[in-house]
Amino acid sequence: MLIAITRGVSAGVAACELTHLERQAIDLARAQAQHRAYEAALARLGCRVESLPALDDLPDSVFVEDVAIVLDEIAVVTRPGAESRRPETAAIAPVLANYRRVTFIQAPGALDGGDVLRIGRRIFAGRSGRSDEQGIEQLRAVVWPYGYTVTDVPVRGCLHLKSAVTEVAPGVVLVNPEWIEAAAFGHVSVMEIDPDEPYAANGLLVSGRLIYPASFPRTRVRLEAAGLSVEPVDVSELQKAEGAVTCCSLVFSA
Numbered sequence: 001m002l003i004a005i006t007r008g009v010s011a012g013v014a015a016c017e018l019t020h021l022e023r024q025a026i027d028l029a030r031a032q033a034q035h036r037a038y039e040a041a042l043a044r045l046g047c048r049v050e051s052l053p054a055l056d057d058l059p060d061s062v063f064v065e066d067v068a069i070v071l072d073e074i075a076v077v078t079r080p081g082a083e084s085r086r087p088e089t090a091a092i093a094p095v096l097a098n099y100r101r102v103t104f105i106q107a108p109g110a111l112d113g114g115d116v117l118r119i120g121r122r123i124f125a126g127r128s129g130r131s132d133e134q135g136i137e138q139l140r141a142v143v144w145p146y147g148y149t150v151t152d153v154p155v156r157g158c159l160h161l162k163s164a165v166t167e168v169a170p171g172v173v174l175v176n177p178e179w180i181e182a183a184a185f186g187h188v189s190v191m192e193i194d195p196d197e198p199y200a201a202n203g204l205l206v207s208g209r210l211i212y213p214a215s216f217p218r219t220r221v222r223l224e225a226a227g228l229s230v231e232p233v234d235v236s237e238l239q240k241a242e243g244a245v246t247c248c249s250l251v252f253s254a
């Protein structure tokens with residue numbers, strides 16, 4: 001059984017962290033409707049969606065991916081690189097404790113879940129503006145007893161590793177080659193985004209289908225031409241907060 005943990009859009013989302021985008025007005029009601037449609041897509045793909053209540057004083061708390069990494073064996077609660085996001089972790093730890101033994105990244109290490117890409121037993125961790133060597137080293141120490149390798153990958157030009165690369169089918173990664181060296185991922189097939197859609201490398205693979213932003217039609221054509229089954233979702237309001245589709249859930253089996 002697949003579980004997808006989500007959290008409602010904060011009424012304070014207008015005050016979200018922004019790194020690469022100019023601040024634009026976010027229509028809260030529209031963002032909430034899009035988020036509900038995203039949850040519905042997860043449910044259609046077979047997830048039991050555990051939708052947590054919005055935290056109105058934590059603007060970025062809808063982006064639950066960043067506060068934890070859930071493996072089959074253990075959950076790691078992160079220590080987000082952005083100070084404003086650190087209080088989000090206290091709200092996720094007790095939820096994950098229902099499913100996994102929970103460990104924590106400790107200060108002064110910093111790690112965002114958006115920087116962590118798992119492909120089988122290989123974990124790639126982005127050294128980004130949010131995640132540092134100490135955070136990645138702590139992750140490595142926690143997961144190696146379970147047989148995972150952790151490779152750190154430099155990220156340039158974007159917020160997180162998973163802004164630049166995600167796994168879109170088993171053994172297939174979708175990359176923005178401007179932001180990441182695909183060679184870092186070893187023996188995988190590599191697809192590139194359409195160069196007119198720089199933010200298009202983030203898709204969420206669930207039960208063999210790809211939850212994917214409706215705003216990247218050119219890259220979608222490439223994905224479908226390669227035989228991938230795409231489930232489009234409109235996340236335009238959350239994109240204004242530098243969010244994408246992986247960042248709005250934690251998906252794992254229970």
Ligand code: CIR
Nearest residue numbers: 016017063114241242243247
């Ligand atoms: C932030 O800057 O932390 C949020 N505004 C966006 C986080 C998006 N997270 C993700 O892609 N994993």
